[in-house]
Amino acid sequence: MTIAIDRPTTRVNSVKKAEPVVVENPLPSRIAGTVPTMAPSAAAHLTPEQLDALAAELDAIRDEVLGGLGESDARYIHNVIKLQRSLEIAGRGALIFSLNPAAWVAGTAALSVAKILDNMEIGHNVLHGQWDWMKDPKIHSTTWEWDHASTSKAWQKSHNYEHHTFTNVRGKDRDLGYAVMRVTPEQPWKPIDLIQPLTNFGLSLVFEWGIAIYDIELEKVQEGTKPWSQAKQELKALWRKTRRQLAKDYVLFPLLSGPGFVQTAAANLTANTVRNIWSHAVIFCGHFPDGTETFEESRLENETQGEWYVRQMLGSANLTGSPTFHLMTGNLSHQIEHHLFPDVPSNHYAKIAPRVREICDRYGLPYTAGPLPKQYFKVLRKIFRYAFPGGAPKTA
Amino acid sequence: MGVLGAIGRQAYTAAGWLTQPLLPDDLLGTLNPMWSASEPHARVVGLRRETADTTTLLLKPGRARTRHVPGQFVGVGVRLDGVWHWRTYSATSRPADDLLAVTVTAIPGGAVSGELAHRTPVGTVLRLGPPAGEFVLPQPVPEKLLFVTAGSGITPVMGMLRELAATRPDALDGAVLVHCDRTPRDVVFGLELRALAASTGLRLVERHTALEGRLSPDALGDCVPDWAARQAWICGPAGMLDDLTAHWERSGDPDALHVERFVPPAFAGDSAGGTVSFTTSGIAAEAGPGTPLMVAGEAAGAVLPNGCRMGICHTCVGRLRSGAVRDLNTGELYDTPGDTVRTCVSGAAGDVEIEL
Numbered sequence: 001m002t003i004a005i006d007r008p009t010t011r012v013n014s015v016k017k018a019e020p021v022v023v024e025n026p027l028p029s030r031i032a033g034t035v036p037t038m039a040p041s042a043a044a045h046l047t048p049e050q051l052d053a054l055a056a057e058l059d060a061i062r063d064e065v066l067g068g069l070g071e072s073d074a075r076y077i078h079n080v081i082k083l084q085r086s087l088e089i090a091g092r093g094a095l096i097f098s099l100n101p102a103a104w105v106a107g108t109a110a111l112s113v114a115k116i117l118d119n120m121e122i123g124h125n126v127l128h129g130q131w132d133w134m135k136d137p138k139i140h141s142t143t144w145e146w147d148h149a150s151t152s153k154a155w156q157k158s159h160n161y162e163h164h165t166f167t168n169v170r171g172k173d174r175d176l177g178y179a180v181m182r183v184t185p186e187q188p189w190k191p192i193d194l195i196q197p198l199t200n201f202g203l204s205l206v207f208e209w210g211i212a213i214y215d216i217e218l219e220k221v222q223e224g225t226k227p228w229s230q231a232k233q234e235l236k237a238l239w240r241k242t243r244r245q246l247a248k249d250y251v252l253f254p255l256l257s258g259p260g261f262v263q264t265a266a267a268n269l270t271a272n273t274v275r276n277i278w279s280h281a282v283i284f285c286g287h288f289p290d291g292t293e294t295f296e297e298s299r300l301e302n303e304t305q306g307e308w309y310v311r312q313m314l315g316s317a318n319l320t321g322s323p324t325f326h327l328m329t330g331n332l333s334h335q336i337e338h339h340l341f342p343d344v345p346s347n348h349y350a351k352i353a354p355r356v357r358e359i360c361d362r363y364g365l366p367y368t369a370g371p372l373p374k375q376y377f378k379v380l381r382k383i384f385r386y387a388f389p390g391g392a393p394k395t396a
Numbered sequence: 397m398g399v400l401g402a403i404g405r406q407a408y409t410a411a412g413w414l415t416q417p418l419l420p421d422d423l424l425g426t427l428n429p430m431w432s433a434s435e436p437h438a439r440v441v442g443l444r445r446e447t448a449d450t451t452t453l454l455l456k457p458g459r460a461r462t463r464h465v466p467g468q469f470v471g472v473g474v475r476l477d478g479v480w481h482w483r484t485y486s487a488t489s490r491p492a493d494d495l496l497a498v499t500v501t502a503i504p505g506g507a508v509s510g511e512l513a514h515r516t517p518v519g520t521v522l523r524l525g526p527p528a529g530e531f532v533l534p535q536p537v538p539e540k541l542l543f544v545t546a547g548s549g550i551t552p553v554m555g556m557l558r559e560l561a562a563t564r565p566d567a568l569d570g571a572v573l574v575h576c577d578r579t580p581r582d583v584v585f586g587l588e589l590r591a592l593a594a595s596t597g598l599r600l601v602e603r604h605t606a607l608e609g610r611l612s613p614d615a616l617g618d619c620v621p622d623w624a625a626r627q628a629w630i631c632g633p634a635g636m637l638d639d640l641t642a643h644w645e646r647s648g649d650p651d652a653l654h655v656e657r658f659v660p661p662a663f664a665g666d667s668a669g670g671t672v673s674f675t676t677s678g679i680a681a682e683a684g685p686g687t688p689l690m691v692a693g694e695a696a697g698a699v700l701p702n703g704c705r706m707g708i709c710h711t712c713v714g715r716l717r718s719g720a721v722r723d724l725n726t727g728e729l730y731d732t733p734g735d736t737v738r739t740c741v742s743g744a745a746g747d748v749e750i751e752l
Contacts, residue, residue, distance in 0.1 A: 063726075074478030085418075085426050129710030132736060135480045138422070138435055141710045142736060145417035161711050244416050252413055343710065 041293055042366050043310045051306030054363055058309050061355060062341050065348045069133055076347045077131050077139060080121055080327075088114035091271070096256055098263035111271040113328075116278055118147045119208075120330025121346060127156055130345045149212035151241050154234060158215045164342050168287060168294045168315030175287065176294060178203070178210065179219050183382060184294045185391040196387045197380070207276035212238055278328070282319070285375040286335035288382055289317045291368035312339035313360065318353070318369035325372075326350060336367065429521055430458035440520045441495065446584045450501040450548065451513045452488060457524055463491040464527030466555040467629070467656075471525020472498060474512060480523065481508045482732060486551035487527065488585075490559050496524075499584065501548035531629065531656035532556075537564060538627040541571035542620060544640065546611065546632030547582075550575055552656055553629060554585050561592055569597035572620050576603040576611050576632065611636060613643035624648040631656040670744040674698050674752045675717055683744040686724060690739040693752075700739060700752055707741035714739055719748030 046054070091110030097103040123146030125131070131139050145152050158174065166172035170186055177183040181200060182193045203210045216234045220226035249268040257264040293314040299307070319325075319333035326333045326349075334349035337356055344352075360367040370378075385391050411420040425432030430439060442454035453472075464470060469484040489497035502513035516522075531552050537560070543553045553573070560567050573593075577583045583602065593600035601619050603611055616623055624647065630640055637655055644653040669685040672692055681696035683689055690712055693700050701712050707725060713736045720731035721742040729745060730737060737750060 066726075070477040071475075072478075074475065082426055085423060089423070129713070132710065132713075134475075134478055135732075135735065138425070140736070142713055147417060156711055165706075241417070244413065248413060248416060256414075343707075 041295075042314055045364060046306075046310070048304070048306075050363065051304060051310065053306075054359065055304070055306035055309055057359055058340055058356075059305070061352055062344060065341070065344050065352060066133070069345065073345055073347060074134050077122075077126075077134075077345070080117065081139070084114050084117040084122055087111070087117070092253055095253065095264045095267050096260070098257050098260035098267055104263055104267055108267040108270050108274075111267065112274040115147055115271055115275040116328055117330075119275060119279055120282070120332065121327055122146070122330075123148065123152075124159075124330050124332070125346045127152055128160060129343045132343075147245070149208040149238070149242050149245060150215050151212075151237055154215040154238070155211070158217075160342070164339065166300070167312055167339055168292065169297055169300060169311075170294050171297045172300070174214070174217070178214055179217075180210075181383060182386040183288050185386065186294065187386075189386075189389040193387050197384050200380075200383050204277050204280035205273055207280040208272070212242065281372065281376050282329045282332050284379045285319055285372060286316055286332055289368060289370070289375045289378040290382070291366055292317050309340055310365065312336070313356075313365060313367070315339065316368075317375065318367070319372050319375060320369055321371065323350070336369075433459045436461065436524045437521050438496065438524045440516055440518050440522065443516075443518060444497075446499065447582055449513060450499060450584045451516075452497050452499045453512065453516065453522075454489075455496045455498065455522065455524070456494075457496055461496070461524070462526050464496075464555075465532045466491065466559040467532040467552045468527040468529040468555075469552065470496070470498060470527050471523075472512065473523030473525070474508060474516070474520075476507065476511060482523075482525065482734070483508050483512075484525070484528075485512075486555060488551050488554045488558070490555070490562060499548070499551045499554070501584070529656070531631070531654060533560075533629075537567045539567075539570075540622070540626045541567065542623060542626035542628040543571070543573040543575075544611070544616065544628060544630040544632070544636075545573070546576040546605075546636055548584065548658070549630075549632035549656070550584050550589075552631055554588075556629070557589075557592060557598070561596060565596050568592070570599075571597075572599045572601065572626070574601040574603065574611065574616065574619060576605050576636075578606045579604055613639055616640070616643075624652075627652050627654070629654045629656075631658075668745060670719070670747040672744050673747075673749045674700070674714075675749055676752050683748075686743055688724060688740050689721065689737070689742050689744060689748070689750060692744070693739070698752075705740045707738055710738060712739045713737060714750040714752035717749035717751050720745040721748055721750075 087110045091107045094103045094107030126144045129141040163175045181196045221231045250265050254261040254264040316335040316339045318336050331346035331349045337349040357367045421434045429437040438455035438457040441456045444452040464487045469486045471482050473480050473482045485498040488499045500512045502510045545553050644650050672683045672689045673680040677698050679698040681692040683692035716735040716737050721737050722729050722745045724741050724743050
C-alpha cells in the first residue's frame with residue numbers, strides 16, 4: 001500500500017507545513033483548490049496502522065448493521081412513506097378549502113411536513129440505495145422519483161457519487177459552496193463573493209431550484225469542460241419534470257380550489273419555501289460549521305479505506321435534537337454516520353452514533369455536533385467572513 | 397366498455413398530473429396493497445394440506461389479474477424478514493376459478509418454499525407475478541395424451557387435468573398418467589387423481605419409487621407400450637427428465653415430447669469468474685475470479701454507469717437477467733433474475749447477463 005502524500009506520523013504540533021501542491025484541474029477556479037491547506041489536519045497524528053485499525057472497527061459496525069436488517073426496518077420505511085403520503089393527501093385536501101384561514105394554515109403545515117419528509121427521510125435515503133436490500137421495486141434507488149425540482153438521476157450523480165466520494169475535497173466536491181460561494185479560505189476570493197451573504201439567503205429560499213440548476217454544472221459549460229449539447233439534454237430532462245411539478249403546485253391544485261385559487265397557490269409556494277429553507281439549513285450545517293475540514297485533491301491518490309473514513313468524519317458535522325427533529329432532517333442530523341455509511345438505512349444512525357463518537361474519542365479525532373441554531377450561526381459567520389479576502393482558519 | 401375504458405384512462409392520466417412524481421396507483425398501493433395494479437398482490441384465503449410437505453395456497457388476487465393457461469406457473473413474492481423473495485409455482489386451479497391455487501412443496505433447507513408450505517397463515521398478503529411458461533396443451537387437444545410426472549412435477553399437469561375434466565372429459569378417456577412418488581402417502585392429489593381415473597377413463601399408473609425404484613425408459617415402455625405414438629408432457633426431477641429426453645431422441649419423436657424443468661439457474665458456486673454479457677450494449681467480457689463486472693466490462697470497451705467504484709453510491713446498478721453474481725465484499729450470492737447488482741463490487745459466479 002503506497003501513500004502518495006506526506007503523512008506525518010507524529011503529533012500535530014511537530015508537523016511541518018505541507019509543500020504547496022499544484023493540481024492540474026479541469027474545474028473552474030471557483031471550486032478549484034489552487035491554494036494549499038493552511039491548517040494541519042486533526043487526523044495528522046494517526047499512523048497507517050492506526051488508520052487500518054480504525055477502518056476495521058468502522059467496517060465491523062457497518063457489517064453488524066447490514067447483517068441485522070429485517071422486518072422492523074422494512075416496517076419503519078413503509079410507515080414513514082405511509083405517514084408522508086397521508087400528510088400530503090390531508091394537506092392538499094384541506095387546501096381545497098383554502099379560503100378558510102384555519103384550513104389554509106393546517107393544510108400548508110401538513111404539506112410542508114410532507115414535502116420535507118419526502119425529500120429528506122425518504123427520497124434522499126432511498127436514492128442512496130439504503131432500502132435496496134428489501135428487493136422491493138417500489139422502494140428502490142433505481143426507480144424512486146421525488147417531489148423535488150431535480151430529477152433523481154441528476155441528483156444521484158452530483159450527490160451520491162461526486163459529493164459522497166469526494167467529500168470536502170476542494171476542486172472535486174462541488175458541494176463546497178455549491179459553485180456560488182466561498183466557504184473555505186483556500187478557495188480564491190473574487191469580488192462577487194462580497195454579496196455571498198445575500199446569495200446564501202436567496203439560495204435558501206429557492207434551494208430545490210438551486211440544486212436542480214447546480215446539477216447541470218453550468219459553470220463547467222462556461223469554462224468549456226462540459227459540452228453545451230450535454231447540458232442542453234439535461235436541461236430538457238429537467239424541464240420535462242419541473243413543468244409537471246410547477247403545473248401541479250401552481251395550476252392544477254389551485255384550480256381544484258375554485259375561488260381559492262390564489263390562496264392555494266400561495267399555500268403551495270409557502271410549503272415549497274419552508275421545505276427549501278429547512279433543507280438548506282440542515283444541509284449547510286452538515287459540512288460547513290467550524291470544526292469541519294476540507295482537503296486537497298492530492299489526498300485522493302491511493303487513499304486507504306481508513307483515510308477515506310477519516311475524511312468523511314472530519315468533513316462532516318452532526319446536529320443534536322429530539323427523535324422528531326432527526327426524522328425531519330432525514331437523519332442528516334447524523335451527517336457523520338451518514339457519510340461513513342451512506343447506504344446504511346437512516347433509522348440506524350442514531351443507534352450507532354454513540355459508538356462512532358467513542359471511536360473518535362479513542363483515536364483523538366474531533367466529532368463535531370451541536371444544536372441547529374448554534375451550528376447555523378457558525379455557518380453564517382463563515383459565509384460572512386469569507387465574503388472578504390483571506391480568512392485563515394482559527395487554530396486552537 | 398370502450399367509451400368507459402377511454403374515460404377511465406383519461407381520468408387516470410389526469411389524476412397522474414395531481415399525484416406525480418408518483419402514480420395514482422402508488423397511492424392506492426400505499427393505502428391497500430391489494431389495490432395496486434402495477435405491483436399485483438393476492439391474499440391467502442384458504443389452505444389445503446396435500447401431504448406432509450405440500451400445501452396448496454388458495455389466493456384471492458387484488459386488481460388486474462391475468463388468467464393463466466393450464467400448465468403455466470406464476471411468480472409468488474413473499475416478504476421474509478423485510479426482504480422480498482420470488483419463486484415460481486405451477487397454477488393448479490382452473491383459469492376460470494375465482495381463486496388462484498398454487499401448490500407448494502417444501503424443499504429440504506428451502507427458506508421460501510418452507511415458509512409458504514408450512515408457515516403462511518390465511519390472511520397473508522403475497523405478491524403475484526404474471527403467468528408464464530410454454531408447458532401447455534395445444535388447441536385442439538391431441539387425441540392420445542401421455543403425462544409422466546414425479547413428485548411435485550404433478551402440479552402443472554394437475555392444472556391441465558382439472559381443466560380437461562371440466563371442459564373436455566372425453567380427451568381424458570384413453571389418456572395415460574404415469575406418476576411416481578416415494579410412497580402412496582407422498583402422492584400429491586392422490587385421492588383426486590384416483591377419482592378422476594375412475595370417472596373419466598384416464599389410466600393412472602402410480603409408481604412408488606421406495607419399492608420400485610426410479611422410472612427408467614424401459615419401465616415406461618413396459619407400462620405404456622404405445623408411448624411413442626402419444627404426445628407426452630413430462631415434469632419431475634432433472635435425472636428422470638434427462639433420461640426420458642434421451643430416450644425420446646433415440647427411439648421416439650422428440651417433437652412429441654414437452655418438458656417442464658423446475659431447475660434453479662446454474663452457477664459455478666464460487667466467485668469463480670465467467671463471461672459477463674451486458675445485454676443493452678451487447679458487449680461480453682471475461683470476468684476472472686474476484687474481478688468486478690464493471691472492470692471486466694470496461695476492459696472490453698463497455699461504457700457502464702459508474703460512480704464511487706467502492707459499492708456505496710449505487711450509480712452502477714444493473715438488473716440481473718440470468719446467471720449469478722457474488723458480492724466481492726460480503727461473499728453473498730445473487731442469482732434471482734431481476735436482482736439489482738452493483739457491478740463495481742460484484743464478481744461473476746459462472747456466466748451472467750446484466751441489463752446494462
